Amino acid sequence: MTLVTDKSETPGDPAAGGHFSNGPQQETSWAVGALERTRGMMRLEMQLLFVLVLLYLVFSAIEPDIFLSVRTVENLARQAGVLLVASVGQMLVLVVGGFDISVGATAGFASTALALLVDDFGLYGAVTAALALGALVGSVNGFVIAYLGVNPFVATLAMLTFLTGLSNELSSGASVPITDRGVSVFGADEWGPLPGTMGVGLVVVFIAYLLLNRVRAGLYIYAIGGARETSRLSGISVALYEVLAYAMCGLFAAAAGVMLASRVTLGQASLGAGLELESIAAAVIGGAAIGGGVGRLLGVAMGVGILTVLTSGLEIVGVSEFARQMVTGVVLVVAVAFNQRRRIGEWAIVKLAKSLLRSSGARVSGS
Amino acid sequence: MLNSPVEERRVPAIMMENVTKTFPGVTALDCVSFDVDHGEIHAVVGENGSGKSTLLKLMVGAFPMDSGQVHINGDEVRLRSPREARKRYGIKIMPQDVELCGQLITGRNIMLGLEGALVDRNRLSRRERAMTAEVLRLIGAHVDPLVLGENLSTPEARFIQIAHALLPPVSVVLCDEPTAVLSAVDAEALLATLTRIRSEAGTAIVYVSHRIGEVLQIADRITILRDGLSVGTFRRDEIDRQQIIELMTKSARAGEQGTPSHDAAQGTANRSRLAVKALGFGRSFSDVSLEAAAGQIVGIAGAQGAGFGSLLAAIAGRIKYDAGSIELDEVSIPPGSTTKAYKLGIALVPADRRQAGIVPSLTVRENIALPVSGSLGRNGFRLRRAERETSRKFAEVFDIRGAGLNTMAGNLSGGNQQKLAIARSLQGDPKFLLLEEPTQGIDIGAKAEIRHYISRLVRNEGMGALVASSEFEDLIGFSDVIHVMRLGRIVATFDGKTATYSDILHAALP
Numbered sequence: 062m063t064l065v066t067d068k069s070e071t072p073g074d075p076a077a078g079g080h081f082s083n084g085p086q087q088e089t090s091w092a093v094g095a096l097e098r099t100r101g102m103m104r105l106e107m108q109l110l111f112v113l114v115l116l117y118l119v120f121s122a123i124e125p126d127i128f129l130s131v132r133t134v135e136n137l138a139r140q141a142g143v144l145l146v147a148s149v150g151q152m153l154v155l156v157v158g159g160f161d162i163s164v165g166a167t168a169g170f171a172s173t174a175l176a177l178l179v180d181d182f183g184l185y186g187a188v189t190a191a192l193a194l195g196a197l198v199g200s201v202n203g204f205v206i207a208y209l210g211v212n213p214f215v216a217t218l219a220m221l222t223f224l225t226g227l228s229n230e231l232s233s234g235a236s237v238p239i240t241d242r243g244v245s246v247f248g249a250d251e252w253g254p255l256p257g258t259m260g261v262g263l264v265v266v267f268i269a270y271l272l273l274n275r276v277r278a279g280l281y282i283y284a285i286g287g288a289r290e291t292s293r294l295s296g297i298s299v300a301l302y303e304v305l306a307y308a309m310c311g312l313f314a315a316a317a318g319v320m321l322a323s324r325v326t327l328g329q330a331s332l333g334a335g336l337e338l339e340s341i342a343a344a345v346i347g348g349a350a351i352g353g354g355v356g357r358l359l360g361v362a363m364g365v366g367i368l369t370v371l372t373s374g375l376e377i378v379g380v381s382e383f384a385r386q387m388v389t390g391v392v393l394v395v396a397v398a399f400n401q402r403r404r405i406g407e408w409a410i411v412k413l414a415k416s417l418l419r420s421s422g423a424r425v426s427g428s
Numbered sequence: 429m430l431n432s433p434v435e436e437r438r439v440p441a442i443m444m445e446n447v448t449k450t451f452p453g454v455t456a457l458d459c460v461s462f463d464v465d466h467g468e469i470h471a472v473v474g475e476n477g478s479g480k481s482t483l484l485k486l487m488v489g490a491f492p493m494d495s496g497q498v499h500i501n502g503d504e505v506r507l508r509s510p511r512e513a514r515k516r517y518g519i520k521i522m523p524q525d526v527e528l529c530g531q532l533i534t535g536r537n538i539m540l541g542l543e544g545a546l547v548d549r550n551r552l553s554r555r556e557r558a559m560t561a562e563v564l565r566l567i568g569a570h571v572d573p574l575v576l577g578e579n580l581s582t583p584e585a586r587f588i589q590i591a592h593a594l595l596p597p598v599s600v601v602l603c604d605e606p607t608a609v610l611s612a613v614d615a616e617a618l619l620a621t622l623t624r625i626r627s628e629a630g631t632a633i634v635y636v637s638h639r640i641g642e643v644l645q646i647a648d649r650i651t652i653l654r655d656g657l658s659v660g661t662f663r664r665d666e667i668d669r670q671q672i673i674e675l676m677t678k679s680a681r682a683g684e685q686g687t688p689s690h691d692a693a694q695g696t697a698n699r700s701r702l703a704v705k706a707l708g709f710g711r712s713f714s715d716v717s718l719e720a721a722a723g724q725i726v727g728i729a730g731a732q733g734a735g736f737g738s739l740l741a742a743i744a745g746r747i748k749y750d751a752g753s754i755e756l757d758e759v760s761i762p763p764g765s766t767t768k769a770y771k772l773g774i775a776l777v778p779a780d781r782r783q784a785g786i787v788p789s790l791t792v793r794e795n796i797a798l799p800v801s802g803s804l805g806r807n808g809f810r811l812r813r814a815e816r817e818t819s820r821k822f823a824e825v826f827d828i829r830g831a832g833l834n835t836m837a838g839n840l841s842g843g844n845q846q847k848l849a850i851a852r853s854l855q856g857d858p859k860f861l862l863l864e865e866p867t868q869g870i871d872i873g874a875k876a877e878i879r880h881y882i883s884r885l886v887r888n889e890g891m892g893a894l895v896a897s898s899e900f901e902d903l904i905g906f907s908d909v910i911h912v913m914r915l916g917r918i919v920a921t922f923d924g925k926t927a928t929y930s931d932i933l934h935a936a937l938p
Contacts, residue, residue: 274549280532283549284540287529287577294521295541295592296511354531416765 105348109363116367120374127377135256141369142248142258143320144339145362146265148347150199150313151340152361153269157306158286158353159206159213163198163220164340166228167311168318168333171195173228175244175319176237176328184241192315198224199311203304221337228330236329239322248323258320265313270358272309282306286353335386342393343368350400368392439502441466441600441632442487442519447496449482456482459496460658462651464600467630469622471647473640475676475899478653480636484602487634488513488521501599514541518597524604528585530578535560537577538591550574563591566629567621582711583614587621594625600632601625607642608733611711612915615639619646638731640669640937652676673933699723700757700773700859702892704743708751712738713916716752720892722859725883727907727924728896729932735916736896737779740862743894744776745769756859773859777849779868785849788838793819795837795852822851843874850881860892861885867902879906900932912936 121128147164154161171191178187198220205216245257252260273279281302284292293299314333321332347364349356371392375385402408443463449456457479464470472480486493489507497504500517513519528537535552538560547553552560552573560573569587571580580588586606593601603622607615623646625631637643643650650667652659652675659675699722708714713735720726728736742749748764755761756772778784786795796819819833837848846866853861863882867875879902885891897903903910907924912935920935 275546277543277545277547280536280540280543280547280549283531284529284536287531288527290523290525291527291529292540294510294514294523296514297541298511354529 103359106357106359106363109347109360109367113363113366113370116370116374120370120378123378128374133377137369137373138259139248139256139324140258140373141365142256142260142262143317144336144343144369145259145262145365146313146320147317147333147336147340148343148361148365149265149269149358150310150317151337152344152347152349152356152358153273153282153306153313154213154310155341155344155349155351156273156286156353156356157282157303158289159303159307160341160351161199161202161217161307161310161314162214162337162341163202163217163224164310164314164317165333165336166221166224166330167195167198167314168321168336169330170198170224170228171315171318172322172328172332173232173237173330174328175322176239177231179239179241179244184243188244188247188319191319192312195315195318196308196312199308199314200304202311203307206307207300207303225330232328232330234330236327239326239328242326244323244326246323248320249326257323261316261320265316266358266362269309269313273358278302278305283354286355288354338393339368339389342389342396345393345400346396348400351397364396438465440464440499441501442517443499444483444487445497445499447483447486447498448494449486449491450494455656457486457493458656460653460656462658462661464632464634464649466599466632467626468648469626469633469635469646471635471637471643471650472653473637473643473650473672473676474653478676479656480653481604482656483653484521484604484634484636487600487602488519515597518599519602520593520598520600521602522589522593522604522606524608528577528580528588530576532577533574534571534577534580534588535573537588538563538573538595540592542595559595560591563594566594566625567591568617568624569621583610583617586610586614586618590618590621590625594629594631598629598631600634602634602636604636605638605733606635607637607639615642622646638733638937640672643672644669669934670930673930673937677929677933699890700892702743702774702860702894703755704752705755706752707739707742707749707754709738709742709747709749711916713742713913714751716913716916716918718911718918720860720894722890722892723886724909725886725893725895725907725924727903727910728894728913729900729903729910730896730898730913730936732898734898734913734936736913737864739913740776740864740894740896741778743769744774744862746776746778770856770858773857774862775853775856775858775860776862777846777853777864777866779865781845781849782838786837786845786852788836790837791834792823792837792840792848793833795848796822796855822854841870841874843870843877846870846874846878847881850878854885858891860894862894862896864896865898866895867897867899875902882906900929900936903927904929904932 117128127133147168151161151164171194174194175187175191178190182190202217202220205211206213247261248258250257255263273282281292281297282305284295284297285299285302289299314336317336318333322328325332343364344356344361345351345364346367347356347360347362349361368389372385372389375388376382380388398408440463443461445461446459447457447461448459460479460483462470462472462483472483474480485491487498487507488510489512490510498507499505500519505517507513507517507519510521529540532540533550533552535556536549539552539556557573564571564573567587567590569584569591571584571588577585577588586609590601590606607618610618619642622633622635626633635643635647644664647664649661649663650672651661652672654676701722702720704716704718707716716739718726728739730736738747741747742763743754743761745761745764745766745768750763753760756774759772761769761772761774782788793815796815823833837845840848850861850863850866861882866878866882870878882893882895883906886893895903895907903924904927905925910922910924910927910932911918912920912922912932914936920931922931
């Protein structure tokens with residue numbers, strides 16, 4: 062029951078050391094250890110990849126002509142790029158222990174700002190401004206949540222409402238055409254062999270990778286989501302890094318907005334509608350946990366792939382938009398439920414079913 | 429990192445002088461002085477509520493003190509935050525709870541807060557590897573620094589916390605009950621480690637513990653707190669276990685004398701019996717056997733963390749025991765089903781009353797009426813009149829004073845909340861009432877009342893009661909029999925009328 066120990070060691074003996082032994086000892090090859098760890102860590106990603114491939118095969122079996130063509134793959138990738146960017150941002154706030162439902166509104170706001178500013182500031186000036194505004198929006202979310210103690214749901218719901226109103230106010234409720242044709246580079250054009258949105262998506266994933274895996278800030282985002290009090294006692298400015306996570310989420314949401322604007326060459330408040338739930342769904346399917354501390358980029362990318370193939374696939378085989386919304390809702394709940402099970406061990410409903418089975422079994426055998 | 433060659437004169441690593449701290453209604457520390465030298469282990473002992481934790485928290489600047497001074501290496505300072513205490517003065521606290529970041533590798537958990545701007549989350553740089561290896565060697569733990577935090581066992585995690593506290597800058601490490609969650613073997617290893625750190629690294633260590641055996645084993649000096657006052661500081665060779673216990677408790681029992689014990693012998697014909705046989709649950713407790721009968725109060729005494737909380741929770745179905753059996757009148761209570769236990773007549777009043785005993789945001793009346801499935805509802809509808817009458821009756825019986833039935837339960841005093849929690853648990857007409865720490869954190873008058881109500885329920889209503897407490901004086905003369913738990917096992921059993929405080933304490937403390 063107690064773990065450990067070689068009873069022959071005298072605990073008082075400084076030379077003895079080694080109270081417990083599990084996990085690879087220093088003697089084992091470092092490379093072997095690394096491989097083992099990677100395999101463990103990537104299990105979820107492998108499962109998700111399997112689901113993704115399976116899903117694609119199912120659709121291919123239904124509509125082989127469409128799904129087995131390069132153009133469909135390109136189209137799916139184009140769709141997925143936008144969601145990928147938004148989901149990576151969403152993942153950051155999920156990992157730090159919150160969530161952001163103003164992502165779609167932020168995207169719409171950024172597209173509106175881009176369309177309105179492009180005449181005065183030029184294309185790149187306007188894009189920069191739109192991204193900066195997105196980061197600002199995220200920072201405000203983070204500030205309200207971390208420093209004012211407002212619940213993330215309330216804070217970002219309020220931001221959603223506010224931004225929708227603001228975008229419509231600025232654009233007089235209409236969509237604003239973007240006059241500079243060059244905007245197509247952010248999503249409509251091809252980047253070499255890649256659809257533009259996927260290009261932007263990869264850039265964003267790379268930035269997020271650096272943030273999460275190579276910089277102190279990313280480490281702290283994981284630490285805060287995983288063990289808030291421990292982080293505080295380690296001298297980490299918890300609130301500051303929370304704000305950072307929300308700011309990055311806002312920035313990436315704005316980037317998603319720019320990409321959407323590029324594809325339709327206009328800015329509109331409602332352009333990103335639905336993105337908030339889809340991004341949460343994708344991140345959660347990819348293994349990010351509501352509640353914080355857990356989440357990896359590769360998993361989220363898989364989640365984006367699965368969700369895109371599922372919704373676009375249903376569209377292609379002729380399922381109505383409304384039915385697809387229903388599917389997204391169901392998938393979200395199922396994904397969260399599976400995530401929870403990993404955390405709590407067993408669902409209460411399973412326990413209930415077992416006890417019902419047991420008691421009905423008892424009744425049968427008793428009669 | 430540590431003591432620069434100082435003059436002959438002794439300069440304590442940290443010295444608290446005449447420190448006073450009050451919270452609304454309580455003086456947590458009253459003019460206490462305390463110091464610890466480099467390379468010294470200074471233990472702080474005292475009962476619950478004696479001010480140990482407050483002292484630790486003041487040393488890391490978790491909150492400001494009312495009056496008094498702090499000197500670090502001889503200079504007077506003001507500690508404004510744990511961050512400042514940690515970064516500037518190297519004062520680290522090892523909290524009671526063991527919590528690591530599960531998704532970070534062990535090395536990252538050790539280094540947390542000390543990284544450069546660029547870090548690789550899943551790997552360690554050469555410098556970081558050297559630092560963690562060095563500190564792991566110092567504490568003598570063989571843990572792969574690349575394993576995820578969530579894959580560590582509790583004792584391993586505890587050692588990682590020590591490693592975390594020992595990275596520079598470090599001058600003082602404050603340990604709050606570090607062995608509370610460990611088995612005897614692991615605790616022994618931890619003590620050896622602390623001793624070694626003290627002598628090898630010259631770190632000043634403040635050690636707070638309930639376990640007097642441990643304290644006598646490792647401490648150089650011992651400070652005893654009682655009711656927020658410092659009773660004295662002694663060198664280890666100046667004092668023994670018996671004296672420590674006496675000093676810890678001298679005034680604690682002067683308050684009130686026990687309620688007259690009730691007559692256990694009455695109507696023995698068909699009394700309900702609760703039989704617990706060889707019950708075990710993971711590391712919390714094992715091989716616990718005891719019996720309780722209606723009309724009887726069975727006391728379970730133990731230090732906090734002795735396992736009685738889990739024991740009661742297991743009997744009430746809150747946790748799934750994994751060994752042994754529980755029978756109530758020959759009917760077995762299955763593991764992990766609160767519903768079943770409740771239906772059979774087991775009611776639990778847990779220690780975390782604000783979390784699990786009452787609903788603070790509902791009124792007293794609503795709290796009492798909460799189990800709608802009981803006698804107060806029909807088909808899920810509330811029976812308003814029955815609710816009113818029952819709650820009025822309970823308020824009278826329990827004398828929930830100074831508060832109408834429409835008061836928010838969260839606004840009641842601790843004593844009244846406890847009475848309400850008990851009243852609530854009576855709704856299902858239980859046969860056995862399990863009470864965990866029923867007198868914790870409430871004033872002496874309310875304690876006496878609670879005991880009075882419990883014995884009345886047992887005597888008049890023929891209920892059985894299992895009362896677990898770390899405040900032993902509340903069990904003496906009140907229980908018919910007192911079992912003492914230590915490290916998850918029953919180690920002694922006393923007659924409730926003749927047991928003495930020090931009998932129990934000697935048995936309860938490892």
